[in-house]
Amino acid sequence: MKNSIKKFLLFLLASVAIGTALTSCSTNDDGEAYFDETFLYGKWQSGTEFYRYDAGGEGVTWDTADDVTESEGQKFTWTLSGDELKHIHIMVMGGSVPKVYTVTTLTASTLSYYDSFGKVFTFSKVR
Amino acid sequence: MKKWLKIAGISLGSLVGLLLVTLCVVCWLVFTPARLTPILSGQMEKFISAPTSLGQVDVSLFSSFSTLELQIDNFVITNPMEGAPSDTVVSVGRLSGAIDVKAYLKNKEIILHDLTLSRGNINIFTDSSGKTNYDIFPAKEEEVAEESAPLDLGKIMSAADLKKIALEEVDIKYISIPDTLSAEFAGVNLSLSGSMRGENLRGQLLFGIEAINMTTSTGPLATDWPMSLKVPFKAEGGVATLDKATLSVADLIELAVDGTLSKEGEGIDTDLSLIVSDLDIETTLAALPASFRELVKDIDASGVVGVTATAKGRLAEGELPQVTATLNLADGSLRHPAIPLPINKIDGKLVATAGQKAGEEMTASALIDALSLATPQSSVTISGKANNLLGDPTADLTLTTRVSLPEVAGLLPDTLPLAAEGILSGTVKAAGALSDLTAGAYDRLHADGNLSLTDLSIHYDTLHIATQSLTTHIALPNPHHAENTFAHLSFGWQELAAFAGNNLQARLQTGSGDVDLTNPLEHIGANLALTIDGLQGAMEEYKADISRATLTGQIDHTTGDTVTIPSLTARVILDKVAAEASPMAVVGNNLGVTLAMRADPDEPTRPVVTLHYDNSALNATLGPDHTAALGNVELLATMIIRSEEENPLLRFNPTGKVSIRDVNYNNPTLLVEGEPMPIEVPEISLTFTPERFDIIDSRVVAGRSDFRLEGVLDNLTSFLRNEALLQGRLKFSSEQTDINQLMALTSGIGYSEEELAEDKALATHAAPPLSEEAGEEAMPFMVPKGVSLRLDVDIADALIGNDSARGVKGTVSVEDGTLVLDDLHFSTSATEMHLTAMYQSPRPNHLFVGLDCHMLDIEIGNLLNLFPEMGDMMPMLRSFGGGGEFHIAAETNLDRNYNIKPSTIRGAASLRGEDLVLMDGETFTEISRLLRFNKHTENKIDSLSAEFTIFREEIDIYPFLVVMDEYKAIVGGRHNLDMSMDYNISLIHNPLIPIRLGLDITGNIEDMKFRLAECKYADLYRPAEQKVVETSQLALRELIRKALTQTVESEPTEAEEDKGGDS
Structure with missing residues (x-):
């Protein structure tokens, strides 16, 4: 029994260690949440909805449910500052549509954020 | 035959000499045979080197005083030669003659009254080396010289008052190995009788051969041909007269010569006539030697040929009598395997004349006096004359013909599916010189002919052409044209119909045409004028009815130039055209098309075509209630043909102008918003080049829109070559424009079927239809690609959606698949609006629409x-x-x-x-x-x-x-x-x-x-x-x-x- 408790505590410790290691979230010197934006690079999918984040702060988004391909995706620029992920969707007609989110999870495989109205978005990395 | 004469002369001379010698000997030795024979035999050895023998020599002076009669029996000369049929050269049963003793004693003249050779055989042979068996005389120099001198028969005859020279029953054989000739003359009889006193000669020659047999290397030449010659003659006072001299050879020919020859100065006046008895061609052919018969064995000919000839005039140095020969052919017929039709009724008369007058060239001419022949259903007659046959022959001929087309069609190979009915008849007259003909100087020839085809009907495979009458007239030279003076051809027809199976039918009413030609050997030029009162045609479901058509045309080309494109011009005027191809129909009035072709000055093999089209009115029915009416249409285009290009615009490179007036177009299927959209075009006027369209003016009323379009479309050729965008700078002004209708009207331009089909498949598989309508594969408005059009808009009232916009000013542009309404200012019922809009159609199921709209004062x-x-x-x-x-x-x-x-x-x-x-x-x-x-x-x-x-x-x-x-x-x-x-x-x-x-x-x-x-x-x-x-x-x-x-x-x-x- 004692050994069992010991093994459980070791497993719990290991899990916490691994989770801590794989999660990019950490805090900066000011105590603000911080995420490694390199995890963001690449293609993310949620159902039929796709986002592709390119290095340099540009990206495209599309939804195959609407018969839109990646090459036809709409452009946006993005910034990740602390836990604030800002999309500026660029309109062909010249306007722009800003969208601001708060990131809760950014790992090599999962991206999760919510907006100011509490709407949560979760994406999986497309390999 | 000259050799024969020589042989006969030598023989005759030898005999005469022998006779004279014999007479002398007889006179000296009291004329006893016993004495004469050895003497003569001995003397003969001096004259003849070959072995000879004499039977008996007998002289009688007193029984027929004052003539000395000499008779030699059984005189034989032999000269054996290898290969010769006989050793005997000459064998004479009896040779007799009579000399006038009185004349000799009184005037020392030896006058020979009678010379007869009876029952003789003469064998003449020449071996393969040319050696002859009659070479029997000693070769003394004097004799050689004498022998080589021409035999002077006149001298001999002048020394004799020959009452009779006769050959009786003499057989002559002649064999020449080098000439492969063998001839036998059996029963040769000659009787030359007459007398000569001074320069007067009167007598008669009778010559006959009972049978002539002659064989050459090609076979028998004559077989048992009898021959007879009778020549009564006299020569008195310098006038020689032939009195019905006749000659007949077997059944081949019989002729008679009559007339006189009189010596005048250095010349001879002739007046001779020759009559050849009518020759039956069939008999004559049958009598021909077998070798000749072989040549004509397939000829089945009949008829009678008669020849007469006269020779009148002076025969002297530089002068020839006028010789006229007339050949008559009657009831002739000819059949030969090479001639597909029997030829009958060959009748004709040919008169040939030749002569030479002093100081002039020799002349010859021929006259064809109606040479006619006929086949079972056709006939041809030729008449005319030919002059100057010995110089530059000229002819003036008239040909009259009547040809049965079924008969001609029957001559064609059975594999050719052609049948014809009708008669070709007419007369053609032609005149000209042979030198002009051979030199190609056809413009110096004269011809005038009329040919007509009546009840013509031709079937060739599925093609059928028929007409009641087709007439042509040709004239050389052309009396009607100032430039194309070579020939004039006119033609006309009545009710000409053509059918090709059951699919193509054409009926031409009465028509006529004229063609004026230049000499094609010098320059190819022609003018054509054609008029057709009416034409109806039908091909499957297509029908056309032309009330009257006229065609004029010219061609101009340098003869022998195989590089340069010929220059052609054609002008067609159609008074009225009605064409129908159900459900479409077109009716046009006063249609005119001028088509001209010439060579490109920079590239002679490249044709440059100029087209001019105009009509006063054109109405088209394109389907039920689908009509188009055009007023005056005029098109003037010049095209440089580049056949290596595939695209029509690049191939033809058109340059020109178009004007169209009063167009009304109604298409019930052209539905916009469910309503038919009529289109009226009061006027369109534009110029065009391969690269550019200049719309000078165009007014269009399309549905609820009326507008005027002006401007330029550029880069047309480059666009087609995918080298540049099609560019347009246009001005669109309108009182009212329904933009909804115009978008529907121009939807889909520039997209390939593959693009549209591919996208349909992509849309179907990528996502389910977004609505029920999506499943119906509706086609959205597709913005034209590859074009850059800028349209400056000035619309007083534009219908957009359910609203209208007033005072629309701005620019509408189409830029390679993108439609942009750029900064349009207009007023709607709600507000004054500044609008920039964009519409893209990268694919039918993925369109883009963008809007940038500013309403500065609007009620919410x-x-x-x-x-x-x-x-x-x-x-x-x-x-x-x-x-x-x-x-x-x-x-x-x-x-x-x-x-x-x-x-x-x-x-x-x-x-x-x-x-x-x-x-x-x-x-x-x-x-x-x-x-x-x-x-x-x-x-x-x-x-x-x-x-x-x-x-x-x-x-x-x-x-x-x-x-x-x-x-x-x-x-x-x-x-x-x-x-x-x-x-x-x-x-x-x-x-x-x-x-x-x-x-x-x-x-x-x-x-x-x-x-x-x-x-x-x-x-x-x-x-x-x-x-x-x-x-x-x-x-x-x-x-x-x-x-x-x-x-x-x-x-x-x-x-x-x-x-x-x-x-």
């Missing part, structure tokens, strides 16, 4: 009417009344049925208004109650400035300040396209309650939930209190508004306004 109610979707996206707008300015930029992608793709919606809008009215309603009442508004609060909003964005289904209303009476509230939130909402109203100033209240409004339009909550935006418009979030919100609003209004004339930004307001 009108705004919602103009864009009902705005009310759905921002329901709060329905709560406001009054005017303001509205800016919006929005874009989305659409599917093929113009359904919005929700994931692609992007938009940003800015609304600014003053003195608005908050519409009283259940919602406002509930809000007023919860926020403790005074019941007397005036629902007038002093000012409002709001920005909101649309992203997919989310519509974010950025917090904005509302000032109403003494109340200030900040409103912000989110509205979703599913009509759910999440708003917060933060009341930041309430004159009645000094606390800040907040109100959350959630739920959806049908079931809104109100709940007092935190005053969420309390510090938004308090700069000193603003936190990061509030600052960011304002920055985003600034970003949105700036982007929206940057294209509009300078307006105060919200920041500026806020600063002003706050201050």
